[in-house]
Amino acid sequence: MKADPAVQRRLLDLAEVDAELARVTHRRRTLPEIAEIAEAEQLVRTKQDALVAVETTLGDLDRDVKRQETEIDQVRAREERDRKLMQSGSVGAKQLTDLEHELATLQRRQGVLEDDLLELMERREAVEADVSFARVELDKAREALEAATSRRDAALADLESTEIKRTADRSMMAKGFPDDLLKLYDRQREQRGIGAAPFQSRRCGACRIELDRSALSKVKEAAADEVVRCEECGAILVRVAEPGQ
Known part of the structure; x- marks a missing residue:
């Protein structure tokens, strides 16, 4: 030739x-931002899982607190009923003794339940702080992912601009052969x-x-x-x- x-x-x-x-x-295939995005996406998934875990724990504690408060209310209602019955003067000596014994038992039970409730509330407060922290961490991970995505998009835009220009140049040059x-x-x-x-x-x-x-x-x-x-x-x-x- x-x-x-x-x-x-x-x-x-x-x-x-x-x-x-x-x-x-x-460069389009090997942009460092691609690896950054993959890592950022994994971190977001990890932080989401962590948030779901502590939110689940918080939900369980909320149910425990509500159940404990309900039981305390029931004990208080029973105690109030017994006191009214004692004060009515309509009970005999034996029943009065039984009511006094039951009141003492209810008071002890109420004390135990209130102590348990206080412990649950303290645990709930700590877990609520964990939830707040997990949400902040998830927001940070999402921001990092968004930043990496923006950098990738900007890099791809620059590459596309170069490719369009040089492809046009090549098309013109090829006509001369x-x-x-x-x-x-x-x-x-x-x-x-x-x-x-x-x-x-x-x-x-x-x-x-x-x-x-x-x-x-x-x-x-x-x-x-x-x-x-x-x-x-x-x-x-x-x-x-x-x-x-």
Whole structure:
């Protein structure tokens, strides 16, 4: 295949654009914000689970407190009924003794229940503080996730802008190449990542391998308009002036 040497040199400009587009694609897949978001999402789930756990405990304590208060009310109501009955004068001596004994028992029971209620209220207060702390921690985790998401979106927007511009540049540049040369370049780029590279100091700019004597002779003996390729990686070798020439 033959192509004007100036046209071949323009392949290096096209290769640079393609390299930049490849970097955009790679960066889009490997944005550090993606890993940050995954970690932030996991942290949010962990904090949500922690909040649910302490809220469940708080709900259980609320039910225990309500049940304890109900039982205390029942004891107080029973005590009040017995006192009224004693004060009515309508009970005999034996029943009066029984009522006095029951009142003493109810008072002891009320004392135990009130002590238990106080302990429950103290536990509830501590758990309520845990709930408040868990909510703050969840809010922090959500804020971190939102910040990481914003950074990712901004980075993706920048990459998309670069991709749109460079894709347009590539489309314009591609029109300046013969179809057969462009097809060869694109096929090589799709297979090996680099379609064309400079040839300098006996070395292929794509695979960075130094050509052996036989391959070097073929390149040097080839006509200026001959399209030559690296025997190792297949990239189109664009012959450029050596440094100092």
